[in-house]
Amino acid sequence: MNRGGRNRSTADRKGHKGEGLAAFYLQCKGWRVLARRQRVGQGRGVGEVDLVVRRGRTVAFVEVKWRSDVRSLDQALDEQRLRRVARAAQxxxxxxxxxxxxxxxxxxxxxxxxxxxxxxxxWQP
Incomplete structure (x- = not known):
């Protein structure tokens, strides 16, 4: 396996861990997890939502970001990524x-x- 493949595999493992922790956190706050890692589209039009959760009449499509240090979180979300999540949610x-x-x-x-x-x-379109 090449170095790029290992890095992608490590990122996937951390992503799964982060999504699991986020799901647990939201469940403790009264949310019910409806789905995880939902993908739509193909090629460049692919969008993914990490978690879909419900509490009462509110359904939230949740982007989860895991970083090794808290300072990196400030740059974790960008407009392009949130736009893709919004397209997938829609x-x-x-x-x-x-x-x-x-x-x-x-x-x-x-x-x-x-x-x-x-x-x-x-994100508000």
Whole structure:
């Protein structure tokens, strides 16, 4: 395996760990996890939502970011990534939300030895 493959594999493992921690955190806050790692589209049009969660009438499509130090979290989210999450959420909203539900894009930022930071309404198109 080449070095790039190892780095991708390590990033995937950390991503899975971060998503698991974020799901646990949200469940402790009263959210119910509806889905994990939902993908839509192909090629350059692919979008992914890390977690889809519900609490009451609110359905949140959550982008999870795990970084090795808390300072790196400030640069973890960018407009391009959030736009892709929003496109994916829009494509799959019919699977998770009812007509009277409120939907939004959230983010959970994680770093070792720090409480998760839950940012609500992180993206408004």
């Amino acid at each position: 494509a799959m909203v019919h699977r998770f939300a009812r007509p009277d539900d409120v939907t939004r894009i959230d983010a959970i930022l994680l770093a070792p030895w720090h409480w998760p930071r839950h940012i609500t309404h992180v």
